[in-house]
Amino acid sequence: MSLHEDATLVLKAYAGRDDQQRELRDVYLEHLAAHPDGVYKPCRAGHVTGSALVIDPARGRVLLTLHKKLGKWLQMGGHCEPDDPTLAAAALREAVEESGIASGLTLLDGGPVRLDRHPIPAPCNWHLDVQYVALAPAGAVAEISEESLDLRWFSYEQVAEVADTSVVRLLEETLARLGA
Numbered sequence: 001m002s003l004h005e006d007a008t009l010v011l012k013a014y015a016g017r018d019d020q021q022r023e024l025r026d027v028y029l030e031h032l033a034a035h036p037d038g039v040y041k042p043c044r045a046g047h048v049t050g051s052a053l054v055i056d057p058a059r060g061r062v063l064l065t066l067h068k069k070l071g072k073w074l075q076m077g078g079h080c081e082p083d084d085p086t087l088a089a090a091a092l093r094e095a096v097e098e099s100g101i102a103s104g105l106t107l108l109d110g111g112p113v114r115l116d117r118h119p120i121p122a123p124c125n126w127h128l129d130v131q132y133v134a135l136a137p138a139g140a141v142a143e144i145s146e147e148s149l150d151l152r153w154f155s156y157e158q159v160a161e162v163a164d165t166s167v168v169r170l171l172e173e174t175l176a177r178l179g180a
Helices: 003-013 019-034 087-099 156-162 165-178
Strands: 047-056 061-067 076-079 114-119 126-135 148-155
Touching: 003 019, 003 087, 003 126, 019 047, 019 114, 019 126, 047 087, 047 165, 061 087, 061 156, 076 087, 076 126, 087 126, 087 148, 114 165, 126 165, 148 156, 156 165
Parallel strands: 047 126
Antiparallel strands: 047 061, 047 076, 061 148, 114 126
């Protein structure tokens, strides 16, 4: 199965918690139907990306990266690569690369937690981000990557003070899924 096919299946299965998320899912599916290369960066109409919010539920904290190009505290994530077998694998790979947590990260069961579509500079138009949650193992040690200006753990309560609305909503959905 190709990454494009996997992304289509993942999105078809994504129920979303509200009408806005379901409408966004439909936009993603229309994009993939129109663009066979829609999961990769060269697609100028935009492309699907995979991200993961790294959390440590035992300690009530979230690992965020200070994005080098955007200067914002964000979840780990980025572009799909030709070697990624699935969208979930792309999100987990990005989480490992950007968090520096070399082993033990696992994705939260149940598939993506949220979708977020945001504009990006030309020549592309959009990132169609499929957002997962990665659970950090006990005692996880994060290490900054070359893609980040900084990497830091924040308590759940601090996230709204440092991150943008998309990250705050991702955390809210994550906590709802965890029943926290």
